Amino acid sequence: MRVWCIYGAYTRRQNCIYNEAVVVDRKGQTLYIYQKQHLWQLMEKGEITPGPGTNRVIETEFGKIGVIICWDIAFPEATRKLAQQGAQIVFCPAYWYGRQHHTSEIIRILPQVRAFENQIYFVLCDAATWETAGRSRICSSLQTLAATNNTDERILIATADLEELEKRRRLFDCWRTQQRSKSDIACAFPPGSSIEEIE
Secondary structure (H helix, E strand, O other): OOOOEEEEEEEEEOOEEEEEEEEEOOOOOEEEEEEOOOOOOOOOEOOEOOOOOOOOOEEEOOEEEEEOOHHHHHOHHHHHHHHHOOOOEEEEEEOOOHHHHOOHHHHHHHHHHHHHHHOOEEEEEEOOOOOOOOOOEEEOOOOEEEEOOOOOOOOOOOOOOHHHHHHHHHHOOOOOOOOOOHHHHHOOOOOOOOHHHHO
């Protein structure tokens, strides 16, 4: 069976080392390489070079997808930018040091939060080792569809209903960027305040 694959690797490019996610289609062609932007300060900063700060959506026969890496999930704007570009599914390969830093519960929650606030499907693939959280999961915008909560290696399978996703996007508009006018801002301040003072 030929499938799409997204895998992570540390790659040296022109004397710099990057944390990368590689998107390969079912024909074996590399379509996109994303370089991690938000580095984990205890392990990567000083040794790994952050990506250039750009990311984009990839068109596939099963929908529009985006990719982030591990600690990127802690920064809401990383996923939001992909959603704004039309991403319907965001994949996040990770090596989450949940046990050592007591963050296993956080990484269980964050994928669902990112899925809801952007009205997307979010797929977290966490490494299964003795030191990682092992909290891989597939989340729709409203619920977790498949998950593992230990370090056993497993294959998770779920169906992404993109028609239903579009219905939910019309119902929940939190994924849209809200542009606030000066009159909206002024309502949040007491009489006599100057709008220019807060710009």
